[in-house]
Amino acid sequence: MVGAAVVAAIGSVTLAFLATSYPVTSVDQVQPAGLRVVSATMVAAGATMATVGGVAAINGSLNGASARTYADVAVKTFLVPLGLAALLIAPTALGGATDADPTLPALLAGVIALPFDLLALAAFPPGEGTHLLSFTALVAATAGALSRALAVAPLPEMLTGERRQRVGRALDRARFWLGYVAVGAAVAVSAALAELVVEQAVLANVLGPAYGPLAAVTNAVALRLVGVAVLLGSLAVWTVGGLLGRAVRTDAGDVAAAVGPFLGGVAVVGLAALAHGVVLEPALGAVAASLPGEFGTAFDRQSALLVETLGSVAVTLALAAGLVGLTAGVAVAVSAAVQGGLLDDRVTGPALAAVGLFVAGGFGPGAGLAPGVVLAGLVGSFLVWDAGEYGVTLAREVGRASSRSTFAHLGGTLAAGAVAAGLTWVVRDLAIGASLGTVPTLRAAFVAVLVGIVLLVAALR
Numbered sequence: 001m002v003g004a005a006v007v008a009a010i011g012s013v014t015l016a017f018l019a020t021s022y023p024v025t026s027v028d029q030v031q032p033a034g035l036r037v038v039s040a041t042m043v044a045a046g047a048t049m050a051t052v053g054g055v056a057a058i059n060g061s062l063n064g065a066s067a068r069t070y071a072d073v074a075v076k077t078f079l080v081p082l083g084l085a086a087l088l089i090a091p092t093a094l095g096g097a098t099d100a101d102p103t104l105p106a107l108l109a110g111v112i113a114l115p116f117d118l119l120a121l122a123a124f125p126p127g128e129g130t131h132l133l134s135f136t137a138l139v140a141a142t143a144g145a146l147s148r149a150l151a152v153a154p155l156p157e158m159l160t161g162e163r164r165q166r167v168g169r170a171l172d173r174a175r176f177w178l179g180y181v182a183v184g185a186a187v188a189v190s191a192a193l194a195e196l197v198v199e200q201a202v203l204a205n206v207l208g209p210a211y212g213p214l215a216a217v218t219n220a221v222a223l224r225l226v227g228v229a230v231l232l233g234s235l236a237v238w239t240v241g242g243l244l245g246r247a248v249r250t251d252a253g254d255v256a257a258a259v260g261p262f263l264g265g266v267a268v269v270g271l272a273a274l275a276h277g278v279v280l281e282p283a284l285g286a287v288a289a290s291l292p293g294e295f296g297t298a299f300d301r302q303s304a305l306l307v308e309t310l311g312s313v314a315v316t317l318a319l320a321a322g323l324v325g326l327t328a329g330v331a332v333a334v335s336a337a338v339q340g341g342l343l344d345d346r347v348t349g350p351a352l353a354a355v356g357l358f359v360a361g362g363f364g365p366g367a368g369l370a371p372g373v374v375l376a377g378l379v380g381s382f383l384v385w386d387a388g389e390y391g392v393t394l395a396r397e398v399g400r401a402s403s404r405s406t407f408a409h410l411g412g413t414l415a416a417g418a419v420a421a422g423l424t425w426v427v428r429d430l431a432i433g434a435s436l437g438t439v440p441t442l443r444a445a446f447v448a449v450l451v452g453i454v455l456l457v458a459a460l461r
Helices: 002-021 027-059 064-095 104-123 132-152 161-196 200-218 221-249 252-290 293-310 312-339 348-363 371-398 400-431 441-460
Strands: none
Touching (some): 002 027, 002 252, 002 312, 027 348, 064 104, 064 252, 064 293, 064 312, 104 221, 132 221, 252 293, 293 312, 312 348
8 A cells, every 4th residue: 555655646746747748849858858757756756755754753653673674574565466476477478478368367377387387498408409508507496405405304303323413414514515506506507698699509619529518418308307306306395394393483473473464465466366457457548648649659559568468467466566565665765774874763754754855845946846845845854854853852861841942942943944045045036047157156056055055954963
């Protein structure tokens, strides 16, 4: 819901400004029109940020710990629709579309067949020449899975005495070398990508005498079948051993807390599957209708082709994953800002609201906002920031009796901001149409205002 609200708030403003800014009558108007759209988008983003910070400041629910918790929950919820959307799209992306607008059963059939197709590709490489890419990928996956299987397998626990210690040391050495093999094979995969763009004749000339043995090894079906068998067995041991170990060490309350976010992701998937036929077409049509001229026509054509190729279910699920991912991204960004010291952990809500107001005010001129609104936003950002930090700090040190001191401090901040805004207005009136030597006065005044804002912030600190 948070991601959908953010997209609705910012996207509606962006589409509205796109519709009024384009098409342009000359090439010279392209850059100003684009700047206007970008500025309006940033104003909407800043206003949305300020709203979130203001709501959080009222109930005091946003701080470093809650931001980390929400980010963790949002990321786990995001993984479920993202993973399923990738699985639904992967068969079409790898093998091409078979039906127009495939249904959910057809997409699920492709998902079920995908592992078998990948295993068949790993065991029986098609065509002649080298197959280094699939071979190194198989080696990396097999070595990594076998290392993890040995880590969770209870082999030492089944023995006693000296044999238990000896087997444990042997398993540790095996896992150590398997890790090196997995990393080396993974690095080789990046080099083997050259097979996708370089012809076999060129590879034969470059590799020389090594080409024949390399082709023989990478095409050895018996060797590949052994690798596939070890991979499947290792994955089975890893999965069963990991689940049993986690079940033994975890109580019911921890399981519910760990599974809850993923169940939320399942709910998102179910909602997307139920609503895809009702929501997707009107949403895409509304976006196409909001875009100006040829932009709307091109979007309508490309979106229809995408839905016909991937299926409306897969597209809706991908969009839902994007909305949840946006929520997760916002939560992670706020958490990272708190961890990095950009937002004060004590007053995260007011600080976020102040940043949002400052961003909205800073980009306001490009979006066509009146100078008074811009200056009010800038002064308001400092007022909110100062009120949050100074008020909370003083209340913790003195108590609720500090309200008179807080209002006096805010009065000084408001007076300083009003004076700065008035001076900026005067400079603006003098700068319009004038020049200062070879530098336009408006540009020099803008730099002076920025320097003044920085000095004002330093003084308030």
